[in-house]
Amino acid sequence: MTDFGDVINAVGDLGPFQKWLVLMLSLANFLTAFPMFGQLFMVLDVPHHCKTSWIYAISPNLTEEQQLNLTIPRNTQGSYEECLMYAPVNWDIDSVIEYGLNVTKKCQEGWVYSAEQNPTLVTQFDLVCDRKELNDISQSIYMLGLLLGAVRKSLSQLAVQSQQDNLAWGLQSVLMSLGTEWVGVPYRSHAVIVTHCCFSIGQMVLAGLAYGVHNWRLLQIAGSAPVFCLFFYIWVLPESARWLMTKEKVKEAKKLLQKAASVNRRTISPELLDQLTPEKKVKSGNILDLFLKKRLRKVTLVMAYVWFVNSLVYYGLSLNVGSFGLDIYLTQLVFGAVEIPARFGCIFLLQWFGRKKCQGFFLLLGGAMCLIITRIPKDLPVVVTTLAVIGKFAIAASFSISYVYSAELFPTIIRQTGVGLCSMSSRVGGIISPLISLLDKYHPAIPMAIFGSTPVIAGILCFLLPETRDKELQDHTEETKESQREMWHMGRSQGVLAAAIKRLPS
Template sequence: MSGVGEILKAIGDFGPFQKCLVLLTLIPCLSVAFHQFCQLFMVVNVPHHCDTSWILTVGPNLTQEEQLNLTLPRDANGEYEQCSMYSPVDWDLDSIVEYGLNSTQKCSSGWVYPSAEPPSLLTEFDLVCDRKDLNDIGQSIYMAGLFLGSMIFGPLSDRACLVLELPLCPISMCTWPSATEWIGVSSRPKAVLGSHCCFAIGQMILAGLSYGIRNWRLLEIAGSAPIFSFFFFIGVLPESARWLVTKGRMEEAKKVLQKAAATNKRSLPAGLLEQLKPEKKIKSGSFLDLFRKKHLRKVTLIMSCAWFVNSFVYYGLSLNVTNFGLDIYLTQLAFGAVEIPARVGCIFILQWFGRRKPQTVLLVLSGLVCLIITGIPEDQPVATTVLATIGKFASSASFSTSFVYTAELFPTVIRQTGVGLCSMSARVAGILAPLVRLLGQYHPAIPMAIFGGAPVLGGLLCVLLPETRGTDLQDDTGDNQTPTEVCENATSSSENGQVKGKGGGQVNEYTKTTYF
């Protein structure tokens, strides 16, 4: 019986058909990056003060400076307070000028924004003073939406799901599995790397769009409009041949395979399609297997922690772009640009140093950078931004490492479950990261200290994991072997170029497989 994998080899595992498919699935990555971080540029802080127009009823001829001088207290730097005002009184103007006002209160009639900037979310919804926390809470709610979207739509890879998912952001959860199932193992790293780089490019595009379009409504339209082009791609995107076979839809699978062969200008051997049979269902591991067995429990807990702290520091730095002191548009551009060499360089780092060392070092480095930032004076924005960029580089490279390392640590029967659990822990960190920023009202260094301490601890835990470079992937849950023993046996077998079967017989040639 010939499977889909053998047919894909015959039609080409990364020909024009697959390249076009990957290109179509990369488009949403640009928009996803926009939606994750666009709120930073829609709630940019602007000068403001309490609305004290009440005094104009007794002094209609007052200039603006006179009005503010009589009704607003000043801070230690001699600037008008932004969140407090003198309490209104029923005096005449002469009495107010002669005796002055002493009692203060919070703004009771709204705020005034003297700058000539276009309307923003901050100015339209008064996200200042006691209401400024709503910005971070809103970002956290958005991340919670991503979490729910991943849980609901992650298992779905149908084209119809795209229609439902357009209002949400985890579109790649539906499109990417379908694309990767058309691509050969050797070419998947390139395709996954492309998606990571497109996400980084999307961040750079966000910097340009937000700089040129200051009106938040127009910015939202400009960033969201491209995603609706997927309405026209739904009829073009093919179903996964593997998925069709598992569902018993053999004729549809044969037609789409023939189409792929024609696009790649390949001819299928006679009778190859006729040998295609529904694949037998393979018994898969359960969620409980991740915790029932001691060696898998250690891998699950440590890698879930690694994904959590990695996402924690990544979003901690990304969402803090407005507080580093330099121009936020240039900082965002640098944050997006630095991810490209981080993702590309990750491939070579993993080849040279394995998996465990890079995962540990990159996590610890990203955390140490955040801890150093807490000691940088506020009047050194360049130093702060440079350090933050280094931290973004390390956390981005660490994320790419996690994709490879996690897939190699979990056995095949529960690999999807294990990676899914780690991804969920990363989403939880994304929900918490904006809320941790609220602690900055007690001391500016508290959020960055938390963002720095967590990945240092998580990185050190990764030392306890086994190395997986150059080892064959484990298929079962290894009831009688630990991951270290499995890795050692696989490495020993690979050095001899063969994998031993029961009784010492030679089963088949060893093929090193790397999932990226």
């Protein structure tokens, strides 16, 4: 049986077929930026105050300024409180003016927004004050929807997946596996990371789109409609020939390989294809193998936690883009732009330093930045935003590395299951991330402390993993007979050498 890597070399490591495939995957990642972060610009904070029309029953001729002065308390900065009002009284207006009101309570009749304010989700559904938490809760519910699409499905199964966001993100593990398994070893990381750079470009385009379209309904339509194009990927994207071989679908795999070779203007010799046969008596991989086999158990637990932390911190920073003190559109643009060198630089860093060191370093760097933010006063928004940008840089790089690293750590026969499990862990992190932001009402430093400590732990755990740089993908959960034979001969040689040393005169 020939090695599958030899066949990919014959087809072409990165020919027109693979470039077309990477282009399609890049388009998918570009389009998914809006469903992920579009809501940020639909629930922007807007100036508001309690509705206090009760005062007009006492004195209908009051100006707006007089009404606010009499019925709304001021905060320590001297501006009107947004969520408090003076309790209504049955006094006459002269008594109210002379003695003033002292008892405050939460808004009872709703809120008043600026007349110049364009309609938003916040103004339409009063997502302010105590109802403001619904923003974070709704984002968690959205992430829960993404969790449903995290497990790898065949492309035919995706046809019945109607929710556009799940369709977009349910493709992720499939797309990553395709990009990894069709490309040769020298360009494996290139394929994955280029598609991730397109996701970053999508975030930058989102900033411009949101800046130009202020009507939240039009913004939703403009950002979401193109995502439906991903439905046609069911008929466009090829299946993985490597995966088909592990499922003993030899004819389908050979047909796809010949098609790829034709597109790449290559020719695969019939002898090479004839040698491409699945190994006999190899059990199909299943999710239990991830935990029952010692090596896979360590890989699964560590990588699942790494994906969880990446998602937790990545979305923790991204979804709080408006809370760092600077213009949200500019910050979103910078957040998207900084990811491009972070992700693209991984192509070279992974080759120079290996997967394990890069994964651990960027997790530690991202965690350190978040921990430092907890010690910076909020009246220094430039410093806070700069640290957040560095943290986003590090976590974005870590996220891209985890895709490449996971695809290389899991064997082909169970790769999509392993990556799907990691993706599920990632979605759990995404679900929890918006809820962690709610903890700032107990202490402002709590969310960033969590976002900082968890990646530090993950970075340390990464050094327990094996290195996969320049190594061919493993196809099965069990070692091949050749590998076992090599290990047996090596052990025997070491035993002979040790015996010979003992016989040497002292």
